[in-house]
Amino acid sequence: MNASDLKRYDRQIILPEIGIEGQRKLNNASILVVGAGGLGSPLLLYLAGAGIGHIAIVDHDIVDESNLQRQILYNMTDIGKNKANVAVDKLRLFNPDIQYTAYPLKLSPDNAAELIGQYSLIIDGSDNFPTRYLVNDTCVALNKPLVFGSIFQFEGQVSVFNYEGGPDYRSIYPEPPLPDQLTNCGESGVIGTLPGIIGSLMANEAIKVICHFGEVLSGQLLIFNALNNNTQLFRFSTPPKKPLSNSAKNGHKTKYTSINIEDLGVWKVNNIQYQLIDVREAYEYEEYNIGGWNISLYDLNDHLNDLLPQQRLVLCCSAGTRSKIAVQLLRDKFEGLLFTLIIPSKSIQSV
Template sequence: MLNPNLDEIQLTKEEYERYSRHLILPEVGLEGQKRLKAASVLCIGTGGLGSPLLLYLAAAGIGRIGIVDFDVVDRSNLQRQVIHGTSWVGKPKIESAKARIHEINPACQVDLYNLRLSSENALQLFEPYDVIVDGTDNFPTRYLVNDACVLTNKPNVYGSIFRFEGQATVFNYEGGPNYRDLYPEPPPPGMVPSCAEGGVLGILPGIIGVIQATETVKIILGKGTTLSGRLLLYDALNMKFRELKLRPNPERPVIEKLIDYEQFCGIPQAQAQEAAQRTTLAEMSVQELKQLLDSGKDDFVLIDVRNPHEYEIARIPGAVLIPLAEIERGPGIDKVRELVNGHHLIVHCKMGARSAKALAILREAGIEGTNVVGGITAWSRDIDPSVPEY
């Protein structure tokens, strides 16, 4: 409904007051505010990007906002997901977001979809909305959002964040490129760490999410120059913006239907390989590790393969830090071999995946060892609650 019948849209007296600063902008005015009221936007995710995006779309006067998310608010979210508050920890994010949106703008219609976006439901979910905004953090869902937007002919306002860097653009708009022009093929699973693994500056999604909100409003108003055909890159640490040009690839495969995007991105294959790898590794629980540490035996060595800054946050007593990156490069293998020297090797990380990878590399170098299931997270939860979780 990007071209609504504006004669059917009326503002209330309260709305004239609420949007007065919009109404006096020539580029918005009464007609533009009516367009915003008539518009509908579907936001995929209400996390770091979805939080500022939803706040500003509601404040701007978008008449109908849909939210797709199946997660609950976690304490670790609060550093960046500003739409949620402490009192909402453990409760559905979509409910938290709706409550906050209605605090900002009670007239906004909020549609909640407490589900995981999939190839089975995406087309039906997208159909009633004018603009789709991608606030997700994984490749399968990004490809799914893109392809569903192409098939339903919806603009896709895209953003992504990692550590101190973010990017934003508009896909599938007025003949412009789509996500597959930027990433024809997904990267191998595990090559790009998630924010949970690599961290993210809490302020960063505020910048990118507001850019997404700005692009959404511009599309609805039909004003200005959007980011279609331009990828905006933001470096928060050095406070720099730059742009890359994007063009449609004439040889890009035609999107005819939605597919299995987990399979497309190699997730099941990677999980199967990881599971097969783990079945060949010796494992121990954190309870067994605690018994061993308390026994006074000295015939073992405990290696922590997390990053140094993680080691500073929390550690298991007696663990020696040798980061996975050092083991992957080679020097760490020699350090481990020197430490082991006939002792039994035990390896842990945050949750068990990196330590399993380290042990697979060490095995190829002729060093066997045991993986601690659940890593230091399980240690904190089941053995020593004074060890911080992160």
């Protein structure tokens, strides 16, 4: 650290919980922030202020005038521009000594593993349930800690998932709401100060996770109500884990084979029986599928007795992440009979 760093970060370095060593951890950390909107705006400013070494932002949205009520990174001259790109430009002016990466694209099952896999900590400031579940499931698959926040009208939530073996998002919200239950800020409204409060709390949790001090909100859901200043802290636990098989205890990796749609066609011609299980969510399956049985990843344990143990089992999803998690869940019952398949493009007909 040079003299400029010592001066810039002096107020947090003198904290015994951080010190020089903690500042080095912050400087060496890499964070991917999903969403540069209401929550992303304040948390990005505080992450840059803290000296996070590498901050990456993924957001495909553009700045709209209705955003300016709460998304404090932007102003009138930014309307119509991509949020990730504008955010990086603003943060460089604020702290030019750290690395920034903008991903002006939509996080999807096709790119989630590649993007999330590059960073040591993930922060989810998205505003929709499909993205939240995608981020969570990818972090679980790649063993990445996840700082989470959400806002609705006057209420905000903060937690830390998948931290040092702790529970994940599905521990408290196992399944997404039905389509007719979905709402967003555009439909229900949100007080402009709320994302500032919740975003700041998210940044605070990120700093604690990186520097390893204080009590991290792992296994805890903090809920803040801006109407009455009421704060509640709910505790939740990790779901019971399935015992390891003998092969796993002995250090052997679970065996599976990656196949493609053509392999299924060959099996069908040769009358080879197999079970095709699509482990995506129901809304994804309804949008497009290649047939088979739709059992969401986190419902698999409830359907173990419905699967034939002596028949090949093909687990498919959009990017391969969830099917590989499913392999671990099913390794005891289907050792040697497990296959994974990435769902091909919509132009491929069902098998």
